[in-house]
Amino acid sequence: MIKYFLIIFTIVAVLVMGIFGFRGRKFRDTPVQIFPDMDVTDKLKSQKPDEFFADGVGSRLPVPGTIVHASDESIYPVEFGEGREGYYFDGKFGDYYGSGMPEELELKPKNAEAFLARGEERYGIYCSVCHGVAGDGNGVTSKYGIVGIANFHAPNYKSDQYPDGRLYDVITNGKGNMGGYGYNIPVRDRWAIVAYVRNMQNAKNIPLKEAAQTK
Numbered sequence: 001m002i003k004y005f006l007i008i009f010t011i012v013a014v015l016v017m018g019i020f021g022f023r024g025r026k027f028r029d030t031p032v033q034i035f036p037d038m039d040v041t042d043k044l045k046s047q048k049p050d051e052f053f054a055d056g057v058g059s060r061l062p063v064p065g066t067i068v069h070a071s072d073e074s075i076y077p078v079e080f081g082e083g084r085e086g087y088y089f090d091g092k093f094g095d096y097y098g099s100g101m102p103e104e105l106e107l108k109p110k111n112a113e114a115f116l117a118r119g120e121e122r123y124g125i126y127c128s129v130c131h132g133v134a135g136d137g138n139g140v141t142s143k144y145g146i147v148g149i150a151n152f153h154a155p156n157y158k159s160d161q162y163p164d165g166r167l168y169d170v171i172t173n174g175k176g177n178m179g180g181y182g183y184n185i186p187v188r189d190r191w192a193i194v195a196y197v198r199n200m201q202n203a204k205n206i207p208l209k210e211a212a213q214t215k
């Protein structure tokens with residue numbers, strides 16, 4: 001008995017799903033909506049009339065006095081450089097890692113500080129959980145069992161032994177137990193993080209007195 005019930009139930013379920021569940025085509029008539037799938041929602045369509053507003057227009061103008069805020073994303077193209085070659089995209093000159101900030105960044109005295117600030121912010125978001133705010137490898141995750149996190153103040157990570165391009169490449173593709181961030185962090189931000197890590201390494205060697213004077 002239960003066996004027949006299950007068979008019939010399965011057939012009916014498959015039929016109902018098959019007929020009403022999937023709708024890939026467009027058609028003129030209002031569809032029979034057994035599963036509405038959030039088709040009907042209260043929403044505004046741009047460029048369409050809407051009686052909700054007194055002027056009957058769906059598109060709204062910005063509130064008077066609105067100031068356009070240009071974020072870094074709107075000034076610089078957000079690109080992830082997947083599969084692209086050249087120092088800017090892969091940190092290499094030919095087969096070797098290079099050093100220095102690529103010219104594509106168009107760094108000038110005017111925008112350098114903002115670039116570094118961006119790097120600090122991105123480092124705080126993406127790296128500090130493991131590598132620590134100070135870059136010493138003692139981020140929160142080290143307390144929860146992630147071992148062997150690189151300490152950027154160890155001599156082998158300094159710029160004379162560890163090229164900028166290599167640091168960039170580790171951010172992009174990861175290394176060993178560290179995953180890559182090539183799909184999350186745009187190319188320009190990766191370089192900003194490289195600049196910030198360098199800054200952090202150098203800052204460690206400046207006596208506090210002098211550091212205070214540079215500000």
Ligand code: HEC
Pocket residue numbers: 123126127128129130131141146147148149150167170171175176177178179181193197
């Ligand atoms: C989830 C934890 C985690 C995060 C987040 C993380 N790392 Fe790492 N990182 C590691 C671990 C673990 C290693 C050691 C990898 C190994 O040697 O197996 C490492 C190693 C490194 C190394 C040294 C690689 C080498 O050649 O030895 C660099 C450079 C580095 N990370 C940079 C970064 C930067 C920059 C960020 C932020 C974009 C970042 N990491 C985010 C865990 C992390």
